[in-house]
Amino acid sequence: MTNLPTPAVAAHYKYNVSWSPEDDEFIATVAEFPSLSWMDENQILALTGLRDLIAEVIQDMRDSGEEVPVPFSVRKFSGSIRVRVSPEKHRDLTIAAADQRVSLNRYLTERLASC
Known part of the structure; x- marks a missing residue:
């Protein structure tokens, strides 16, 4: 997994997008990074915004030598x-x-x- 380009790794995580009546927007979350989310009026943009954010976070973690969470999809x-x-x-x-x-x-x- 660590040899994959950052955007490819970001695509392997468990994402969820749901409507937030309180915020009147869609909220995207990702199970492996529970403290991160992205909101948008558009469901697709909420997902892509979060996926792009996750790619940036992964790259920052790699650059600083931190361990990147393994996606549930490839965990044993x-x-x-x-x-x-x-x-x-x-x-x-x-x-x-x-x-x-x-x-x-x-x-x-x-x-x-x-x-």
Whole structure:
């Protein structure tokens, strides 16, 4: 990824554009840079404005030797999630899994899949 030109890297991030009734404009956000956004009356310009800003930020980070966030689209995920719950919730979930005659892991996986 680091060998790609900055605009190409900027295009790989997870963008979202939605209407902001409070601002009466579209707001573009990017998951990997949660503190940055761009607003515009035009939905496409909100997105392109933010993408251009991200390209500038990436270049600044590269120039100063900072680590650039890896886009979600190319990150490697293990598939393993550790979740801490109260002992009472753990008991309740274990009972629910037993009622379904499945392992706790399978029960939780199926519950998460339905979200």
